[in-house]
Amino acid sequence: MDENLLGSDKELEKQLETNIKKGLTTEEVTLKQQKYGKNELPKGKITPWYLIFLKTLVEPILLVLMGAAVISIIAPIISNKGHIEASEFIDAIVIFSIVLIDAILETVQTIKARKSMDALKSLSKPKTVVIRNDMQQEIDASELVPGDIVVLEAGKYVPAELRIIEANDLSIDESILTGESVSVDKTHLALKESTTILAEMKNIAFMSTFTTSGRAIGMVIKTGVETEIGKIAKSINENEEESTPLEKKLNSFTYWISGLSFILAILIFTTLFFSGDQKAWANYLMVAITLAIGVIPECLAAVVSITLSISTKKMVKQHVIIKKLQAVETLGNVNFICTDKTGTLTQNKMTVKKMIMDNKIIASKEYAKEKNDNHMDLFLKALVLCNDSVTEGSERIGDPTELALVDFAETIGYDEQDSRDVWQRIDEMPFDSERKMMTTVNTINKVNTAFTKGAIDQLLQRCSKIMIDNVVRDITEEDKKILLESANELSKDALRVLAFAYHLNYDKLKDKSDLEHDLVFLGAVGMIDPVRETAVNAVRLAHEAGIEVVMITGDHAVTALAIARDLDLAHSEYEVMTSNTLNQLDDKQLLRVIEQIKVFARVNPEHKVRIVDALKQKGNIVSMTGDGVNDAPSLSKADIGVAMGITGTDVAKQASDIILTDDNFETIIKGVNEGRNVYQKIKRAIAFVIGVNLANVLAIFILSVINTVSPLEATNILWMNLIVESIIALSMGMGSNDPTLMKIKPIKGKNSLFKGLGYTLFKIILFTTIASIGAYYFGMMFVTEDYLKEILGDQYNPSLSWHQALRSNEYSVEQKIEIGDFGRTAMFVTITCAPCFYANFIKLSNWKADKKINLIINKPLWIASMIAVLVNLIVIFIPGFNEKILNLASVNSYNSNNWYLILGALGISLIPVIFMLLLDAITFLIYHYKPEPxxxxxxxxxxxxxxxxxxxxxxxxxxxxxx
CATH class of the missing domain: 1.20.5 (Single alpha-helices involved in coiled-coils or other helix-helix interfaces)
Incomplete structure (x- = not known):
C-alpha cells in the first residue's frame, strides 16, 4: 500500500504540492495538466467495419473455399487445353457467393451488437466541485489533477481517486468496483495498517463510485488511467481477443479437410494415370481435382453462419444479445460459470427478511400480515422517520440499508415522504461510527418523540424498557440475553441486524447528549441482499446440465456462504476461499484446488482474472457473469463474458460477449441450451456434408479404378455439393431444439469437432457408397448391344461388353463417357436423392439418456428434402440441360425396356435410410434393454x-x- 493511505494530511499536502484550504492556483493546474494529462479513462478499441469484413475473409475455411474456386477455374482450362465455356464458371461463382454471404453475415452481426459510444468514458460524470484559487467552483471532471481539493455530497459520483481529508457521515456505494452490496462508511483518519483489499481502504474514495450519504472534502491523489477503474479499463484494452472454441475447431477442421483433399487428389490421379490410358492424363487430372474439391464442404461456412444467425435472433426474444456469432456455441460448451454475487445472483437491493419482535424471530412477510397496533405503528414510524433515504418512482437516493427500511415500511402502507411531511423532524443526532447509532426527533400528535436506530449491542445498553405484546415494561438481563442470541442467530445467516428504540422524554431533557438514554426497545430487523428466486432454479438447472457454478464476490466470507447455501452452491466453509488465502497460494497450488472451491470472497478485480485463468488452464470452458466495473477484466478474459443489460455498467457490457437484457441469471441457462443445440445442429450438418462427400468420392474412386473412367462428371458433383447438399445442410439449423441436451455433461478439455461423429459418419459413408455403386451397375444393365454399336460405330466389337469397352484404350474418353450415360443417370439419382431421405434421421441427440424415443420433427428440413428430390427428378427430364450440362441420358433414350430406370434408382436411394434406421433400432434396444454387466x-x-x-x-x- 502506498503512502497516500498512511500519510497525514500535512504529508499529503507537501507531497502533492497543494494547499488543503485554498486549493491549487490556475498556474499550478496548468503545469500539472501538462505533466499528468486529462482525467479521462482510456478509450475502448473500435474496429472499422471494413476491417471486420476483411478479417472475416481471411478465416481459414473461407481461404480454402476461395482456393477451391480458383482451382475449379484452372482445371477446365487445363483439361480443355485453353478452351473454356461460360458454364465452367458456375461452380466458382457459387463458391465465391457463399464466401461473400458468410463474410457479410459476420460483419453485420458484429456491427449490430457493438456499442456506438465509448462505454468507459460515460462512467465518469462530467462536472465536479473543487476548491481552486481559494474559492469553490464547478469544473469538468476531466480537468482534475492530483492535488485538487474536491467537495463531495450525497448523490454525486466520485470524479477521481480521492484521499478523504474531511468527512461528515460519509458513505459510498462501491459495489460497482468491489461487488459489496452494503455502502462503505468512510473516514478522514489515516489507516494504521497496510491493506491491498479495496473494500478496506476506508479513507479513499474511488473514481466512479457513488456517494450515498454525508459530505466530504477529498484531495485528488490519482486521475485517469492511474485510478482503480483506469487500471481496469487499461487491462481490458490490453487483452487480446481470443478465438472461440468453435473458431478453433473450424480452423483445425479446415486444415484437416484441406490436407485430405490434397492427398486424395494425388492418390486418385496417380491411380487413374497408371491403371488407364496415360494419354488421357488431362481428363484424369480434372477428375482428381473435381473429387478433391468434392470433399471440401463449400456450404459449411454458410451453414455455420446462418445457423448461428438464426439462433441469435431466437435469443434476442429470450433477452440475450449476442455480440459475436460464435459466442452462441461457446456458451453451449461452458462447464464452469463464474458469477458475481451482487446484482447477478442477488437483487443488489438490501431487503428486510427477518424481524426480532416480542423477543422472537419472525419472517418479515409474516410480520406484515399482523394487526397494526400501537407497537407496529411506533416501529414503522421509527423505520421511516429515523431515516434519510428518499424514493420516488425509479429514483432512489440513500444508503441501501435505509432504503431497505423504507421499502419494507411501504409494503405495510407507510410512505416515507408523506410520513416526514406529517411528522416533521425537529432535531437529530446523525449517525456516528463510534456511537453506531442515529437519532431523530419528530413531532407526533403534538408530542416530540425520539427514534433511535443502531447496532443492537450498543442500543440495548441505552434501553431501560422494552415493549412486549404492545405493553411497555422494564427490560431485564434475560431480555437482553434473548435479544442478543437472536441477533447472533441472524448474523450467522449473514443478515445485517439493525435495532430500533424510542422515548417520549425529549421535552424534559436538559442536555442533548441525554437524547439516546432511557430508551424503550421496539424491535430489530435482519437485512440482506437476497438471492433472486430465478437464480435458485438456474443454479439447479446448471448442475443438472453438468455445469459448475462458482460465486465470486467482494463481500465477507460469512455473507457469501449464506447466499451460496440459499442457492445450493456451497454448504461448508471448506468450499469458500478468501482473497487472503488466494494471495498466499502460488499458481501451482491454486491449480490443485481451484475446481473444489465454489465461493471466492473479499476478492479484487485482479483476483477474478486469476481465478478464470486457473480454471481455463485446467481445460475448462469458462463463462464469467457480472455487471460491475470490477467484473470487466474477468469478463474479457473468460471464454464467454456475460454482462447484465439493466444494472450492468457500460464497461462490463463492452468487455462481454453476451448481454442479458433482463439481468436474469436463469437466462444464461437458456443461452446454454440454445448453444448446445446450435453446436449439435452444426455437428449434424458437418456429419451429413462430410459423410455424403466422402461416400461420393469413395464410390467414384472405386468405379474409376475398375472402369478407368469417372462414373460422374464434375457438373454432377457440383450439383450435388452446391444445390442439394447446401439446401439440406442449411435447413438442418432451422429445426426445433432438443431439450435432452441439457441432461448431458459437457466434455472437459479440447475436443475435436468430429468427437462423437464416428458412428454416424460410418453409417453414411458405408450405406451411401454401397447404394451409389449399386445404382451405377443397375443403370448399366440398360446398356444394350445396339446402344454400344450406336456410340462406337465402326469401332464396335461384338465380343466386348460395356465393362470391357470402358477399360479398353481403343476408345476415346468422350466415347466412354457416353457409354456410361445410363449408369451415370442412375447413380446421379441415388447420390442426390438418398441424402434427402436419410438427412431427417441423422440423430446426434442424447438417445442414451432415456428409453423413450425423443422425436423432434424439423419441418424446414422435411420441406427442403422434398423440394430437393423434386428438383433432382425435374432436371433429369429437362432437354438440353440433362445431357449437355449434366451428361445424363437424354429424354429420347428412354423406351419401353428402360422406363423404370429412374424408379429403380429411387428405390436404391431408399436403401441407406432403411439400413440406418434398422441399425439404429438394434443399437438402441441393445443399449437400453441388454446392457453389458x-x-x-x-x-x-x-x-x-x-x-x-x-x-x-x-x-x-x-x-x-x-x-
Missing part, C-alpha cells in the same frame, strides 16, 4: 449416488424451514 452396475451405482444427494438436499432444506 459392467455398464448395468455403473448405472445402478449412479442412481444410488443421485438418490443420496437428493435425500441430503431434502434434509438441509427441512432444517432451514422456520418452525
Amino acid at each position: 459392467w455398464r448395468r452396475n455403473r448405472i445402478l451405482a449412479q442412481e444410488l449416488v443421485e438418490l443420496d444427494i437428493q435425500n441430503e438436499k431434502r434434509k438441509r432444506r427441512s432444517k432451514k424451514k422456520p418452525s
